[in-house]
Amino acid sequence: xxxxxxxxxxxxxxxxxxxxxxxxxxxxxxxxxxxxxxxxxxxxxxxxxxxxxxxxxxxxxxxxxxxxxxxxxxxxxxxxxxxxxxxxxxxxxxxxxxxxxxxxxxxxxxxxxxxxxxxxxxxxxxxxxxxxxxxxxxxxxxxxxxxxxxxxxxxxxxxxxxxxxxxxxxxxxxxxxxxxxxxxxxxxxxxxxxxxxxxxxxxx
Amino acid sequence: xxxxxxxxxxxxxxxxxxxxxxxxxxxxxxxxxxxxxxxxxxxxxxxxxxxxxxxxxxxxxxxxxxxxxxxxxxxxxxxxxxxxxxxxxxxxxxxxxxxxxxxxxxxxxxxxxxxxxxxxxxxxxxxxxxxxxxxxxxxxxxxxxxxxxxxxxxxxxxxxxxxxxxxxxxxxxxxxxxxxxxxxxxxxxxxxxxxxxxxxxxxxxxxxxxxxxxxxxxxxxxxxxxxxxxxxxxxxxxxxxxxxxxxxxxxxxxxxxxxxxxxxxxxxxxxxxxxxxxxxxxxxxxxxxxxxxxxxxxxxxxxxxxxxxxxxxxxxxxxxxxxxxxxxxxxxxxxxxxxxxxxxxxxxxxxxxxxxxxxxxxxxxxxxxxxxxxxxxxxxxxxxxxxxxxxxxxxxxxxxxxxxxxxxxxxxxxxxxxxxxxxxxxxxxxxxxxxxxxxxxxxxxxxxxxxxxxxxxxxxxxxxx
Numbered sequence: 001x002x003x004x005x006x007x008x009x010x011x012x013x014x015x016x017x018x019x020x021x022x023x024x025x026x027x028x029x030x031x032x033x034x035x036x037x038x039x040x041x042x043x044x045x046x047x048x049x050x051x052x053x054x055x056x057x058x059x060x061x062x063x064x065x066x067x068x069x070x071x072x073x074x075x076x077x078x079x080x081x082x083x084x085x086x087x088x089x090x091x092x093x094x095x096x097x098x099x100x101x102x103x104x105x106x107x108x109x110x111x112x113x114x115x116x117x118x119x120x121x122x123x124x125x126x127x128x129x130x131x132x133x134x135x136x137x138x139x140x141x142x143x144x145x146x147x148x149x150x151x152x153x154x155x156x157x158x159x160x161x162x163x164x165x166x167x168x169x170x171x172x173x174x175x176x177x178x179x180x181x182x183x184x185x186x187x188x189x190x191x192x193x194x195x196x197x198x199x200x201x202x203x204x
Numbered sequence: 205x206x207x208x209x210x211x212x213x214x215x216x217x218x219x220x221x222x223x224x225x226x227x228x229x230x231x232x233x234x235x236x237x238x239x240x241x242x243x244x245x246x247x248x249x250x251x252x253x254x255x256x257x258x259x260x261x262x263x264x265x266x267x268x269x270x271x272x273x274x275x276x277x278x279x280x281x282x283x284x285x286x287x288x289x290x291x292x293x294x295x296x297x298x299x300x301x302x303x304x305x306x307x308x309x310x311x312x313x314x315x316x317x318x319x320x321x322x323x324x325x326x327x328x329x330x331x332x333x334x335x336x337x338x339x340x341x342x343x344x345x346x347x348x349x350x351x352x353x354x355x356x357x358x359x360x361x362x363x364x365x366x367x368x369x370x371x372x373x374x375x376x377x378x379x380x381x382x383x384x385x386x387x388x389x390x391x392x393x394x395x396x397x398x399x400x401x402x403x404x405x406x407x408x409x410x411x412x413x414x415x416x417x418x419x420x421x422x423x424x425x426x427x428x429x430x431x432x433x434x435x436x437x438x439x440x441x442x443x444x445x446x447x448x449x450x451x452x453x454x455x456x457x458x459x460x461x462x463x464x465x466x467x468x469x470x471x472x473x474x475x476x477x478x479x480x481x482x483x484x485x486x487x488x489x490x491x492x493x494x495x496x497x498x499x500x501x502x503x504x505x506x507x508x509x510x511x512x513x514x515x516x517x518x519x520x521x522x523x524x525x526x527x528x529x530x531x532x533x534x535x536x537x538x539x540x541x542x543x544x545x546x547x548x549x550x551x552x553x554x555x556x557x558x559x560x561x562x563x564x565x566x567x568x569x570x571x572x573x574x575x576x577x578x579x580x581x582x583x584x585x586x587x588x589x590x591x592x593x594x595x596x597x598x599x600x601x602x603x604x605x606x607x608x609x610x611x612x613x614x615x616x617x618x619x620x621x622x623x624x625x626x627x628x629x630x631x632x633x634x635x636x637x638x639x640x641x642x643x644x645x646x647x648x649x650x651x652x653x654x655x656x657x658x659x660x661x662x663x664x665x666x667x668x669x
Contacts, residue, residue, distance in 0.1 A: 022636040027617045031282040033242035033289045045638045076398040082333040084349035113351035165226045180359045190219040200454035203259045
């Protein structure tokens with residue numbers, strides 16, 4: 001995983017609630033056995049017309065949003081299926097930061113495993129950010145994870161909360177599994193106790 | 205201190221809780237299918253790590269498998285490769301796999317209980333959001349992403365944030381023809397698809413206790429559709445009777461040991477929940493979803509709502525968008541909505557009881573002109589049982605197709621799908637845009653409601669039949 005560094009990028013807006021992972025990456029693209037190459041399929045059914053051309057009415061097809069790394073999205077973003085193909089597609093497309101009022105639980109976890117910072121803001125602030133982007137499409141926000149701050153040209157900057165564990169992993173780009181395996185002794189000890197307490201869980 | 209069932213399971217699986225790091229939770233059972241595992245195996249291989257406890261894993265093939273002509277090679281080369289990769293990964297790592305041709309094959313969340321692989325008090329994960337199903341046994345079961353699948357394979361643990369607890373209390377007697385599915389949809393309609401985000405739900409009350417194990421699985425299955433991390437039902441005599449004698453259930457002295465533990469799992473009387481929702485089962489009518497989110501649902505005797513009937517602006521907008529996609533006018537009577545396709549099956553409603561209910565309504569009827577109806581058992585065992593009871597004949601005589609098991613039209617990865625503009629009555633769990641095929645329109649219902657709609661060609665208030 002790439003370490004998350006401070007950046008200033010175009011912020012795209014997607015003012016829809018309950019965007020589900022079936023929309024983020026439709027099921028016909030889940031048959032691949034690799035992790036890469038999903039960006040071209042991101043939001044496929046909304047993004048492309050039936051003949052494969054770009055749908056000009058779809059938000060992310062606006063020229064002003066080209067190259068955006070920040071996506072400002074409506075409530076309950078990423079609900080539904082657990083497919084990690086959704087954050088893979090988001091990251092592969094080029095986004096590394098999401099801003100919304102809320103995310104579905106599994107999707108939220110999956111983001112941080114893939115170097116995507118998912119920031120939660122309240123509804124009033126989200127509306128302001130949407131309005132700022134609406135009034136000035138192509139506007140650039142800057143994101144400083146170290147100091148947990150977002151700055152915007154119109155002064156809608158804010159400080160956000162984030163779990164220190166998630167923050168540390170994003171900043172260092174650390175492999176979660178490696179981190180857990182530092183506790184291998186504790187896992188072994190726990191497993192021995194668990195085996196004694198629940199012997200029926202192990203093969204006969 | 206008085207504890208909820210969730211807290212008891214959490215405490216007994218907490219490996220280590222170091223400040224500044226996420227608590228590490230031990231995982232007892234890991235379920236797998238072909239769609240969300242290949243990249244996890246690849247990651248394991250690349251990092252030179254091994255599967256820590258192969259015995260903790262049970263795998264199946266369900267999402268991409270054809271439900272007819274299964275003897276033929278899979279036509280879709282990408283799906284075929286995914287299936288082959290799954291078989292190879294399981295072989296190399298010594299994992300139990302019920303492949304497409306195995307007599308135990310079926311949808312992971314239908315197969316696993318059939319073999320008694322999940323017990324009360326376990327922590328169970330799967331790269332699949334409907335893992336919540338197994339909460340029906342009083343196990344803490346939840347969906348995870350593919351990175352986490354790799355994490356569990358390598359370490360048998362997961363860094364987890366402790367959830368809040370929500371009690372959903374459903375008392376009273378469920379009316380005839382209202383089912384576990386209708387309870388699930390009613391709850392989601394009431395609290396919304398993000399209503400339980402951050403929570404683990406415990407379902408309680410006499411209406412829940414009265415449900416069969418199959419019904420409890422249907423209910424817990426859809427906990428995720430309310431945003432919950434997991435759903436739980438306290439184990440009781442029904443749970444123990446269901447498990448006894450199954451392949452992976454404890455036996456002999458271990459059965460007594462296990463039983464004593466299971467009986468200690470219920471939430472302590474007076475244990476505090478962070479949120480409480482109450483419902484009266486008597487008020488629960490058969491439900492039909494009208495929109496593109498499971499929270500957009502209403503009783504069969506009602507009408508499609510108008511956008512301006514919602515006070516909240518977001519919901520108003522969502523309603524307008526959904527009605528446009530669904531091709532529905534506000535205030536249309538639900539029973540006036542015509543359908544083109546009926547799907548009975550899925551990890552929500554693909555168990556024997558579901559086919560019994562659907563067959564009861566299908567018996568002696570004919571599928572309406574222009575309607576295609578498919579019955580897709582959740583597993584080969586469900587299929588066999590249904591055939592032993594003669595249910596297959598009822599469906600076939602009524603003009604239905606009787607298929608082989610798989611996820612099928614629940615997410616339409618295997619070629620079973622709606623075409624643009626087609627409308628289904630579906631016993632699955634999600635009515636998202638395009639879920640059953642691009643431009644397809646899904647209405648979520650119970651198996652009985654689906655079967656009645658197949659015969660009538662539109663939704664029917666089955667209480668009035």
